[in-house]
Amino acid sequence: MTAPLHEARPAGVGRALPDTQQGMRRRNLARVLHAVSAEGSLSRAAVASRIGLTRAAVSTLVDELIRWGLLEELGPERPGRVGRPGSALAVSGRGPAGIGAEIGVDHLAVCAVDLRGAVRARAVHRGANRGRAPEPVIAELTTLVGQVVAEAEREELWPAGLAVAVPGLVARDSHTVVRAPNLEWRDTDLGALLPGDWPLTVDNEANFGALAELWLGAGTPREFLHVSAEIGIGAAIVVDGQLLRGTRGFAGELGHVPVRPDGPSCACGGRGCLEQYAGQEAVLRAAGLQPREDLVGLLAEHAEKGEEGVRAALRDAGTALGIALTGAVNLLDPETVVLGGALAGLSPWLLPSLEAELTGRTAGPACPVAVSPLGPEGPLLGAAHSVVRAVLDDPASVTKRA
């Protein structure tokens, strides 16, 4: 059977560039870089056979990537087979770096990641940001960025872009934070506040967390649901290796999926939304605890001590999550569900009831549920890596800037 090729507007490098010889070259540069990056170390001949070009063509492409400082020659490979050994190539550890930043409710963090994916510099600033005006927060963040950039530059890296993860809604393809309830920011344009001549990306921390899971997670599928609870409960949906954002960018609002249609009414206008059962406020209330800054730690502490009320509250939250996820899994048929963010820390008490609900409501084999190994680092790493991926996906872009 012939593979169906239905598609009208292909995404990514494949077609965003005009289909001319220059575009072709540019895409092939990306393919070479991707191949080496994926394998860690590869000879020219290996790259050629992997991406379907000839050795001669790959040679010229590699030359160019080396000239741009994106690829390095490691020297002859250890010969295991007959024939002349290849010369190992690796992605450079001294080229461009992705700068990731995170604006948290109680901290700011910045890190630099090189093309190999290694974190090469980082800086953290603790301190509650809830209710503070954007300007001083961004000023602090700017100095942190400056520190990290300086440290990266000492290691012969240069910043290729800045990506900022924020705990709130970000307008699609913009730098504007539409609403960040936990910071109490509204319609804040970070582009105007952040200095820098680099490309800037601003996105929701949940999205970056999911992307981190996609890029860094162990044995990561290309199709999964990444659930996190920071502000409300959000699910980032990854389909075919890409984030599903929705028409208005509101996709993934798992928190307002109806769990019990006649349940308590919700701020969204609905009734019995998941957030009424598994949201932070709801769980705290059910557990009979007073809120403080580190809610996850609070809950985990008490649950650890074996307090039945707290455990029951978390169990019930898990059940509600399981019901909502059953719906999501039936709709999307993902390979796995990953619990990230605050949910990762509470998973010991959430998972049993969650999985019971999920398997009980599924005919065939239930969708496996995993806990994110990245934990709270996800968003920051995802942000930094998003910049790195941009370079990997279009290496020519690094020469297009002064």
Next chain:
Amino acid sequence: MTAPLHEARPAGVGRALPDTQQGMRRRNLARVLHAVSAEGSLSRAAVASRIGLTRAAVSTLVDELIRWGLLEELGPERPGRVGRPGSALAVSGRGPAGIGAEIGVDHLAVCAVDLRGAVRARAVHRGANRGRAPEPVIAELTTLVGQVVAEAEREELWPAGLAVAVPGLVARDSHTVVRAPNLEWRDTDLGALLPGDWPLTVDNEANFGALAELWLGAGTPREFLHVSAEIGIGAAIVVDGQLLRGTRGFAGELGHVPVRPDGPSCACGGRGCLEQYAGQEAVLRAAGLQPREDLVGLLAEHAEKGEEGVRAALRDAGTALGIALTGAVNLLDPETVVLGGALAGLSPWLLPSLEAELTGRTAGPACPVAVSPLGPEGPLLGAAHSVVRAVLDDPASVTKRA
């Protein structure tokens, strides 16, 4: 801000082909054909400016497409502006044709669609197929296909492929019907039964229906949810102009989204699934009617007469649908929801309660709900058009076959 190019494995023509000059040519041929097809009639210069190539390049591409019989020269355009008028090009009405077939519970249908999208031949065979063995049904279908192909050939069309819509689950990228409850077929390989040297595609009728909506619907968005009820209740999810199939191909199982978690238990193992409230059986039972062949007609008749029991049953089904769709809309943020298949015919009685539920449970503007204008024709047209799209997406493929 630079557009993020994140993507690792791009889909479609864009990268499936090796990135060589031949591939480039092939993609550009597709772009020219797409442009003309989208606009109906276009001059070479207009195509050039639209797809970003030069007039000279487009000229040679057009020449090739004309030589292959995919494009036609209509003659000089009516000049409205200064300058020499262009020579209008149109997609040929005498080239390849897509043959679509539908295996329904009470009918077989076949049609031929030309590259312009016009239905040029069709044949229908009424008769209940429930419980019949696959072989005689396929034999009947084969003769219908023969008739349609003969008729198409009289109009100087030649079949470029056959796509079959079946009311059941089809294994991904295969010709095997895993399960078709209403036909009572299991693990039936249509590839072995259907003759022909053409490319064959077999898929679920709901999927083809959604694709028809995507390709033929009025003002069709690239991101929507197509809900249909044939066997069970299914939703085809279209994201960025492509069908979201899920890891195992089971995506879109709206029928088993939990609506009332403590409701009646369902064959799927869950409780309170949508199907328990809006499935055909459930609605019939609630309406107090005896099943017969044409269930939609039956329900519509009685509802039309104003029978309160029937209307109430449909109202309740609409409510349940609304609850399930609220969850789906929150997750996916589609541009619209389209009711197709049996639901389209019953929409007058379903819509009010469905929309009430959907708007009541949404904070911002609710996702609009539309009724498919294609109605029962959807799957058949979608199947035929899928073949046409395959040609449009890779015109060079028509010369690659003897």
Next chain:
DNA sequence: CTAATTTGTAAACGGCCATGACGAAATAGT
């Protein structure tokens, strides 16, 4: 030590789009 194998590179080749120029066919202005 020779034959076989594999790697990387160089030169010639061919395909494809861009560039620039030209004739053709329409409109706009005088």
Next chain:
DNA sequence: ACTATTTCGTCATGGCCGTTTACAAATTAG
């Protein structure tokens, strides 16, 4: 009516890019 202008389609030229072919280098097998 006639010329200038604009736009269209095509042709010849040139540059870019991957392929093909050939060859030297480096390793293993015998």
